[in-house]
Amino acid sequence: MDFETRAIHAGQEPDPATGALTTPIYQTSTYAQDAVGEHRGYDYSRVANPTRTALQECLASLEGAAHGVAFSSGLGAATTLMHLVDPGQRVIAVNDVYGGIYRMFSQVYEPKGYRFTWLAADRFNTGGLDDELDDTTRLVWLETPTNPLLNVVDLRAAVEAAHAAGALVVVDNTFATPYLQQPLELGADVVLHSTTKYLGGHSDVVGGFLATNDDALAERLRFLQKSLGAVPGPFDSWLVLRGIKTLGVRMDRHSDNAEKVAEFLQRHKSVKQVLYPGIDGHPGHETAAKQMKRYGGIVSFRVTGGEAQALEICDKAEVFTLGESLGGVESLIEHPGKMTHASVAGTPLEVPADLIRLSVGIETIDDLLADLDRAMA
Numbered sequence: 001m002d003f004e005t006r007a008i009h010a011g012q013e014p015d016p017a018t019g020a021l022t023t024p025i026y027q028t029s030t031y032a033q034d035a036v037g038e039h040r041g042y043d044y045s046r047v048a049n050p051t052r053t054a055l056q057e058c059l060a061s062l063e064g065a066a067h068g069v070a071f072s073s074g075l076g077a078a079t080t081l082m083h084l085v086d087p088g089q090r091v092i093a094v095n096d097v098y099g100g101i102y103r104m105f106s107q108v109y110e111p112k113g114y115r116f117t118w119l120a121a122d123r124f125n126t127g128g129l130d131d132e133l134d135d136t137t138r139l140v141w142l143e144t145p146t147n148p149l150l151n152v153v154d155l156r157a158a159v160e161a162a163h164a165a166g167a168l169v170v171v172d173n174t175f176a177t178p179y180l181q182q183p184l185e186l187g188a189d190v191v192l193h194s195t196t197k198y199l200g201g202h203s204d205v206v207g208g209f210l211a212t213n214d215d216a217l218a219e220r221l222r223f224l225q226k227s228l229g230a231v232p233g234p235f236d237s238w239l240v241l242r243g244i245k246t247l248g249v250r251m252d253r254h255s256d257n258a259e260k261v262a263e264f265l266q267r268h269k270s271v272k273q274v275l276y277p278g279i280d281g282h283p284g285h286e287t288a289a290k291q292m293k294r295y296g297g298i299v300s301f302r303v304t305g306g307e308a309q310a311l312e313i314c315d316k317a318e319v320f321t322l323g324e325s326l327g328g329v330e331s332l333i334e335h336p337g338k339m340t341h342a343s344v345a346g347t348p349l350e351v352p353a354d355l356i357r358l359s360v361g362i363e364t365i366d367d368l369l370a371d372l373d374r375a376m377a
């Protein structure tokens with residue numbers, strides 16, 4: 001079955017007990033057992049829960065993965081994945097990762113002796129990864145497009161280099177979603193999601209996910225999921241499961257609207273630079289066109305009037321709500337330097353002070369453009 005059919009049906013049979021069409025929220029911590037040591041596949045909800053199973057099967061199918069493991073947040077998924085790395089080993093990461101990942105790596109893991117090398121996205125595309133890889137490198141951690149600068153990493157090229165050196169490739173596919181980009185098909189070993197974003201899609205749940213085709217890795221991740229315990233509850237699993245049913249139509253509308261917003265911004269006299277991989281002149285455009293179906297709903301831009309103007313625009317926008325996060329049906333505006341990426345302030349990863357990030361929602365495009373026009377007047 002094709003993607004949008006699987007988004008609605010994979011992992012979800014009508015409930016055998018009642019015929020309920022929608023997967024029930026199995027709001028239970030434990031399960032009655034038929035005899036000592038004999039149960040029906042479920043013994044305790046940290047280990048497994050039927051609503052979570054449905055989510056794991058559905059989302060794994062969308063990523064083209066044999067295995068999916070759900071978590072309580074994107075960072076919960078990342079923490080669990082970091083248990084594949086030992087102190088002394090190295091992670092090479094793209095340097096404009098989500099600020100929370102940077103904070104985790106630099107303030108939690110680095111002080112414990114884990115080693116990190118940060119590479120600009122364009123260096124991954126020009127042989128920079130080959131120069132850095134060595135036999136202590138356990139993971140290559142990629143995000144593409146990146147948050148919030150929308151840089152693009154050539155996944156096939158990075159995978160080839162990493163695998164030649166024996167490192168695993170992790171791709172945070174939160175921005176693109178499996179509808180627009182499928183990293184496992186391009187050779188990546190693990191896909192990571194903050195399901196909080198487009199997969200949930202309605203700004204009402206926090207969750208995370210890992211997908212892989214490697215059986216041994218999947219077994220280890222399931223063991224870590226139950227042993228570390230960063231699991232999503234049944235209701236949160238259900239919200240994500242419901243969200244992904246409409247992923248395809250939402251991502252097409254997000255992309256339609258974002259393309260029009262990017263065009264509008266390119267023509268605006270207060271805009272210094274528009275960062276959107278869908279634009280012809282964007283440095284990552286050709287690579288994005290190769291590995292993505294469309295370019296998604298996030299548009300960042302820099303203004304001519306510096307930080308003061310950026311803050312004023314954030315303040316004046318109305319339909320674009322001032323807020324962190326992204327990927328919901330509603331449009332959001334934020335100032336990465338003072339909000340989502342405050343944790344990289346004062347580091348080499350600091351984002352420009354004149355930068356604004358938009359999560360372009362699926363409202364009527366004319367209302368979105370009118371709102372930006374007013375806020376930027």
Ligand SMILES: Cc1ncc(COP(=O)(O)O)c(C=O)c1O
Pocket residue numbers: 073074075076098100143147172174175193194195196206207208325
């Ligand atoms: C690209 C990306 N990865 C990971 C995360 C972390 O996910 P969560 O907030 O669900 O822990 C975020 C959150 O903003 C993100 O944008």
